[in-house]
Every structure is written in C-alpha cells, then in structure tokens.
Amino acid sequence: MAKRENISMSVIRRLPRYYRFLRQLRETGVTRISSTELSVKLGLTASQIRQDLNCFGGFGQQGYGYIVDQLCLEIGNILGLKGGYKAILVGAGNLGQAIASHMNFTEDGFELAGIFDSSPFKIGNRIGNLEVSDTSELEAFCAEQKPTMAALCVPREAVEKLSDQLYQLGIRSFWNFSHYDISVKYPDVIVENVHLNDSLMTLCYRIHNAKES
Amino acid sequence: MAKRENISMSVIRRLPRYYRFLRQLRETGVTRISSTELSVKLGLTASQIRQDLNCFGGFGQQGYGYIVDQLCLEIGNILGLKGGYKAILVGAGNLGQAIASHMNFTEDGFELAGIFDSSPFKIGNRIGNLEVSDTSELEAFCAEQKPTMAALCVPREAVEKLSDQLYQLGIRSFWNFSHYDISVKYPDVIVENVHLNDSLMTLCYRIHNAKES
DNA sequence: TAGATTGTTAATCGATTAACAATC
C-alpha cells in the first residue's frame, strides 16, 4: 500500500540484514514469523521492522505475521539481487585478491566481469575464473562490456586519476575500498565506501573510551 | 569546555574521516584551517564539524580557525590511536590474510600479536612477521598475552562457537567480518561489524532503484 | 578597533518508538 519514494539510508542498510536472517530461517524450515519474533532475534523493535517493510509494501498478514519464503523473495527483489550488474575490480593486491575470490558477487546482485592491475607482477595472475588484465585495457573493455560498477582496491594515490578515467568510461557506481572520497568530486555517482582503517579506528575509540567509565 | 558524556556513533564515525583529512592537510604543509574550508572539502556543514569537535573540547581559536597540527593530534588522542591494544586475528583464509597484511594495525591503535586458523594448510604460513598458529593454542596464548580485541575472518558456521570461546578467554571487543551478529548474544561486548556482503547489497539496491527514477 | 570565526544555544528536520484501529 505504502510504496514511499525517498527511502532513507538507515532503512536501506537494514534490508540486507533482514534478508540474511530470513534466508537462515528458511533454511531451518521456519515458514512463518511475526515482527515481534524477528525483533527479538535481530535486537531491533518490532515497530521499526514493520515500518521498514511498509516502505515497500504490505507483505504481512494481519493476525498471522509474515510468510518467511515470500518475504525473503520480496526483499531480494527490492534489493535487486537478480540484477546481475556487470562489475570490474581494479587493484589486485592483497585486498583486491581477497575481495575477488572471497566474495560471491553473483549472490549480491553483480557479475564480476574483469580484474585489472597496473603491476606486471599481478597481470596474468588467475583469480577464481578470471585473469588479471593490464589497466591499459580498461578503455577497450569498458567500451565493449559496459560495466556498471567498479570495485576499487588501489592505493589512495591512484584513486583520483583512476576514478576520473572510470567516470569518463561511463562507470557511475563504485564500491570503494580506497581512502579517497570520490563523491566530493562526482556528486552524481553512487559510492559505497568500505573504509577499513576508519572502521578499525572507531573500534579503537570505543575500547579506549570504555575503559574510563 | 564541553566534554560531553554520551558521544553518538554518528559523531564517532566521522572522527576517523576528520583525522585522515587533517593528516593529508598537514602533509601538504597547511597549518591553519577554518570549519568552513573543512566543510567544503569534506562535503559536510561547518556547523556539524564545529558541533562534532566541541563534543570533546574547544580546539579552535575564535576569529582564526583551527591549527591543523594541533587538531590532528587532539583527534588522534581522542581516538586513542596510541593505545597499542593487543589484537589477534582468527581465520587466515583469503580475507584474513589480506586484512593481516594489508592493514596497518599500528597506525589504527592496535598491535597485531597473533594469527590463528584451524586448517593444517594454513597453520605455519607466514603473514607479515607473524606465523599462523593452530586455534588449539588460543587458550594458552590469551592467558599469556591477554589480547583485548579479536578480528574474526572465519566462516559463519564457525563464529558462534569461536566467539563463545574468545569471550571465555576474556576478549571483549571484536572486529567482525563474519555474517553473524555477536552482540545479540553478548550485549556487553564492543563489536565493529564489517559485513561486506551487506555493503555490496546496498550498492546493488541503489543502482537498481536509481534506474527507475 | 574591525573582521573573522569559533563555541554554544535554539530551531528544524528526520528517524525511531508507541499506540491503536483495521483485519486476517
């Protein structure tokens, strides 16, 4: 019924968590769940869960709850996990290699179509079922395959120039592991930052400041 | 002057970004900066920056701005980056290896003191200046070295049992890369989650839903 | 002193929680 327009990032960030959890439930054979039960297991309020879901539609049944299987499918659709958006990964260092081989892009809505690096020590290496290509081949690759998203695992010094190039080549969304804020220069671009150092620092802050109380 | 008690996570999460940026400024030889200049470069409001900083004290000078070098140091202290909190990493797969070798724990307030895995294929491998130990040695290691934090890079099936064990061994903070929510079971524990799949899914959502508008 | 910019209070905006009528 609802189908609001501007969904807040707070809501969006909770969706994968719901999805993950519902899939687990489905695997354990649970067919039905109420917002209250979910709230207990997720450490949220039932109210919030119902609000969140109702941003996209009325998926539940009054007096009954939600059908796990159905809700799972709905959230998957909302997230667009069947999108198969073509993605490339640039930077095949430790982190890039780990991301490329550890992540299941397909399950998360993407198809990893190419891996690039500028170092001769990396070019030609096989990661999963892909071979690392020279960054000089980026232009031709993008022209032909038209990837939508680029995962950036390059050092900070390299990001600015690289993001300029990729923007030129038509890429408008980034999964950015580098310590550089792309969206300051390109506000029309979708950026999901994973700043591991920042993440670790906030942990440090909390340990540091928990001690004193 | 201010020194409030309950700093919100929103503020805490911005601190590393300020810190990063100020360090860059310092490197480029900038000595002085105003909240307005900072706001432009960071894409925030000047008001927010001043509010954030004033949670911890009055670091600026009216009519002048902030001394980059000094502010940088202050934020470093607030974050507790000199803490050198002893940390271990469990799970030396693709991701664990990348985290262990790619991250500079020392710069972010930690000292990586041990890496553990249960697989015979991993045990004995050298990562940086550490050697992967058998998880069976965890108990002895923790008793002796008393690490504060554990980075978890193990598969989901293994996390619950592992976090139980580590909790028993006195660890009260986690940098968690696994798809399992530790804080539901242990609310007294400090957890920083890095859920890469969730992160990728939110990117998928935004690409998917940007198209339609 | 005049100009600039902070620190801080007040106003606004948004997100979460509570309440309850609708309804399965």
Add this chain to the structure above:
DNA sequence: TAGATTGTTAATCGATTAACAATC
C-alpha cells in the same frame, strides 16, 4: 467470534542545521 498481529498514524527522541553572542 475471539485472538493475534499487521499497517499506519501520532508522539517522542535524537541528530543536524541555523543563528548569534563571545572573543581572538
């Protein structure tokens, strides 16, 4: 029908922005 639980509106809470007095 009675019980349960949703969908949705209203109340609360917190975070961001605006404004301005203090002061370097």
